Amino acid sequence: MNYKYPQTIENGNGEKIIFQYVESAANGEKVILDAFCQPQSGPAMHTHFKQDEELTVVSGKMGYKLLGQEEKFALPGETVLFKRGIPHKFWADGSEPLQCKGWIHPANSVVFFLSAVYAAQRKSGKGEPDPFDGAYLITKYSSEYDMPEIPTFVKKVIFPITVFMGKILGKYTHFKDAPIPLE
Numbered sequence: 001m002n003y004k005y006p007q008t009i010e011n012g013n014g015e016k017i018i019f020q021y022v023e024s025a026a027n028g029e030k031v032i033l034d035a036f037c038q039p040q041s042g043p044a045m046h047t048h049f050k051q052d053e054e055l056t057v058v059s060g061k062m063g064y065k066l067l068g069q070e071e072k073f074a075l076p077g078e079t080v081l082f083k084r085g086i087p088h089k090f091w092a093d094g095s096e097p098l099q100c101k102g103w104i105h106p107a108n109s110v111v112f113f114l115s116a117v118y119a120a121q122r123k124s125g126k127g128e129p130d131p132f133d134g135a136y137l138i139t140k141y142s143s144e145y146d147m148p149e150i151p152t153f154v155k156k157v158i159f160p161i162t163v164f165m166g167k168i169l170g171k172y173t174h175f176k177d178a179p180i181p182l183e
Helices: 110-124 131-140 152-168
Strands: 007-010 015-025 028-037 052-059 061-066 072-074 079-082 088-093 098-105
Touching: 007 110, 015 110, 028 088, 052 061, 061 079, 061 098, 072 079, 088 098, 110 131, 131 152
Parallel strands: none
Antiparallel strands: 007 015, 015 028, 028 098, 052 079, 052 098, 061 072, 061 088
């Protein structure tokens, strides 16, 4: 998909990302971004299997956690690298908003995927994505992204049934130009 940069997305729950631009890098393109979280907000525990993500705190205090480890914190000027395949989450710790600069490499489908997830969250009006859109995205892009806190039974049984019903009901026309998932 062709995007015009900068591209701003907001989920309606205190998170905003500005994808500034994409640059060529070894092993694929790198998307440069600014990320913002309101106090106590941030993405749920997630995994990107094919990308590394690096964030440098500009202002505020970042709380972050790798699955199975203790919470850690980063202050302005400090950088956190989330390696591909490692489940992680981060949030604005304390009462101040969090602003970070960073990148995701290789970019692959991340701009589409996060844009679609944020749109699905706005659509539901809650922290969780719209059920049909969320099931579609997690199922279609399971080779690239995961939400480890969602039970395996839900991802392997409930989501595919939901996607099947969504197709019958014509719920996915807005995904007609979705990129093909990476294997």
